[in-house]
Amino acid sequence: MKGFQIRLLLAVPVAAVFLSGCGPQGSDGGSTGGGLGGGGSSSKEYCSENYPDLSSSEGNVYVFDVAPMSCLGLVESPALKKEVPFTITAVDDSDLDSIDPKFQIDSTIKLLLRKSGVNFSGYDLYASIKMTNQSETDYCYDPEDIVFKDSAGALLPKDTSDSSNAGGALFHTKSRTTFRCLPSQQTHYFITNGFLVTEDMFNDIHTASMASLELERPKLGYLDATKAPVLSMPAMQWLNPGKRGSSYPTLSVTWTNNTGSVVKLDDNSHKVWLMDDDGYAVSWMFVYLEDALGKDREDLVPEDYLILPGATVTLEDDAADNAAVMPSSATQARVYLDWLAPD
Structure with missing residues (x-):
């Protein structure tokens, strides 16, 4: 690996979980009723x-x-929210040749457990974090799933799915309409989700990590991609x-x-x-x-x-x-x- 520069933003991790109403007050609405399957209502x-x-x-x-x-x-x-420390174990920038990427990512990740709607033994968990390309060159990233550990460092049974398609700017190739990368000097959210997460599982999350993040030139196969x-x-x-x-x-x-x-x-x-x-x-x-x-x-x-x-x-x-x-x-x-x- 070349001289990869990654700077974690200093932030105070918030480990406490709190129940949030999440929204401002509106006015007239529709019918009343709880979420399907229990485990939360609105x-x-x-x-x-x-x-x-x-x-x-x-x-x-x-x-x-x-x-x-x-x-x-x-x-x-209703929703449960927490912010926990986040780390990336390894970054692979071998595809970038002589490019020396400067990449900034938050040192904590924001997690939310939705507590209303359909519940089949658990709810959706959403994870969001901001990434910034501080280089002079555009590049793409291929993330692995995010995994969670408890306060004792034990791996928890739930992780997130890869949602890289909703994590950056749209780039065009000859045939693909959903290719997204990180242009120079732009900041984008990386957002992903896990499924069937219970409240107890969510409360046990103490840290989050990604085993590997691969940085690549904007291309699909042998075709170069350009920012749309x-x-x-x-x-x-x-x-x-x-x-x-x-x-x-x-x-x-x-x-x-x-x-x-x-x-x-x-x-x-x-x-x-x-x-x-x-x-x-x-x-x-x-x-x-x-x-x-x-x-x-x-x-x-x-x-x-x-x-x-x-x-x-x-x-x-x-x-x-x-x-x-x-x-x-x-x-x-x-x-x-x-x-x-x-x-």
Whole structure:
């Protein structure tokens, strides 16, 4: 390994767990009721209609923040939160040749256990940490899963899945629409999640670590990748009541294609991570082209995915999952738009 420079930000680890309502106070909402399967409940008071402001579009990660006293999802949603020390055991930068990367990552990681919604013997755990490329060169990273240990140093039975696809700026190759890397001088969240984590398991977490992080040149196979331009005029709406008679609110996001070329949307759904004011990931969801067009997915045709120069496109979740299946209370939405410029 070359002279790899990694600086852990000094921070005081917070080992105490606390129960959080997670969200600002909203107004009128929907029906009341607890989460499915027990183990946590919420008021089911949905956040009032609001129009979050765009704070960043860097890397085709479109970040929207709500105004004070507004929220996305539920007005209140129970969750357990903690911040624990985080380490990376080894960094492999052999693919970077003569590049000497400067990479900054927080020394603690923020963990949240969602305590409402569907519970099949455990809830989702979300882990979030910020990474910054301080080099003059773009590069990509290939992370391993994050593992957890208790106060005695024993390995716990739960870890996280790899969510590197939602961890950086969009880069383009000839065929892939979901290739994300870390451009020079940019900071992005790396967010990942674990499944079926109980409250006792969560309380036992004392430290977190990643065995290896591989840094790579921006390429896919033998093809070089280039940073994708961003789309223009992003706008978000949280609609309550929701569209098309939905009993849940609707999350809607719109863009304008001012790239000068035809844009081809990824033919899958587009991920949204919901965050709170303290930088904790509180849940995730997707926005869909078919919901915005009022069609079934199987009725979409290839032309539906093409955005002509100057045209707009809208993606929606007409029954927003952050109010329904995986309820949470958020003040920020990070939308990961995946698209390709056709030949």
